Amino acid sequence: MTTRGIEWPASTAEAVAEQERLRDLVDLGAAGPDPAAGGTVAGVDVAYDENSDRLAAAAVVLDLATLEVVEQATATGRAAFPYLPGLLAFRELPPVLDALDRLSARPDLVVCDGYGIAHPRRFGLACHLGVLTGIPAFGVAKTPFVFDHEEPGPRRGDWTPLLDGDEVVGRALRTQESVKPVFVSVGHAITLAKACAHTLRLASRYRLPESTRRADRLCRDALAAAVAGGSRTPLTGA
DNA sequence: GCGACAG
DNA sequence: ATCTTGTCGC
Numbered sequence: 616m617t618t619r620g621i622e623w624p625a626s627t628a629e630a631v632a633e634q635e636r637l638r639d640l641v642d643l644g645a646a647g648p649d650p651a652a653g654g655t656v657a658g659v660d661v662a663y664d665e666n667s668d669r670l671a672a673a674a675v676v677l678d679l680a681t682l683e684v685v686e687q688a689t690a691t692g693r694a695a696f697p698y699l700p701g702l703l704a705f706r707e708l709p710p711v712l713d714a715l716d717r718l719s720a721r722p723d724l725v726v727c728d729g730y731g732i733a734h735p736r737r738f739g740l741a742c743h744l745g746v747l748t749g750i751p752a753f754g755v756a757k758t759p760f761v762f763d764h765e766e767p768g769p770r771r772g773d774w775t776p777l778l779d780g781d782e783v784v785g786r787a788l789r790t791q792e793s794v795k796p797v798f799v800s801v802g803h804a805i806t807l808a809k810a811c812a813h814t815l816r817l818a819s820r821y822r823l824p825e826s827t828r829r830a831d832r833l834c835r836d837a838l839a840a841a842v843a844g845g846s847r848t849p850l851t852g853a
Numbered sequence: 854g855c856g857a858c859a860g
Numbered sequence: 861a862t863c864t865t866g867t868c869g870c
Contacts, residue, residue: 660860661860662862663860664862665863670861698859698861700857700858700859701859703859703860706860727859729859729860733859740859756859757859757860758860759859761858798859
């Protein structure tokens with residue numbers, strides 16, 4: 616199957632093979648963009664409509680220094696892959712890449728709603744997006760997935776390692792006092808410490824980064840608009 | 854074999 | 861992800 620002009624897996628076996636092929640291209644050495652250096656950061660997210668298998672993605676770009684919104688874009692489409700734990704990228708990436716393509720300028724950093732290296736095969740959504748676009752990326756997830764962690768301290772900024780056995784794959788990071796931690800992992804071309812620093816800056820008021828909160832709202836709106844006005848589902852005729 | 858399982 | 865009432869707290 617072909618999506619966005621590139622070959623896309625049609626089975627779980629092909630998807631797994633693709634992850635194992637691409638994972639060696641992940642850059643774990645680069646420091647990544649620094650907030651003080653200027654530039655932009657984009658938050659991306661996807662919303663689904665269970666009845667029509669339609670989905671909508673959004674990319675919201677913030678100024679890295681001021682955190683002001685500078686641009687945003689959306690893309691809608693049809694789910695081309697089911698949700699399977701460990702294969703999330705094959706479901707979400709097509710519309711996300713479309714939304715990123717619609718921006719006037721490529722961002723210097725992307726924050727994903729999910730995991731990066733914290734993944735059964737060390738190639739989660741944020742790694743996949745980073746390798747395909749070449750843009751530094753990391754993931755901020757809301758649940759521990761299959762990993763272990765100790766409860767971080769109660770204060771904003773407190774963290775504990777996220778572990779896969781004895782291997783550190785990310786951090787459980789407290790972004791707000793007495794609020795559940797988020798789970799940060801490196802995706803591509805950025806350091807874990809720097810990814811956490813960006814996460815804290817972006818989550819100055821709420822649990823989740825402002826970038827993903829904005830993207831979440833935008834893709835929901837885009838989906839609602841697509842379901843309401845977009846192409847009709849051929850169930851009732853007309 | 855049975856559960857768990859990013860979104 | 862999405863479905864959902866009430867409830868607690870600033």
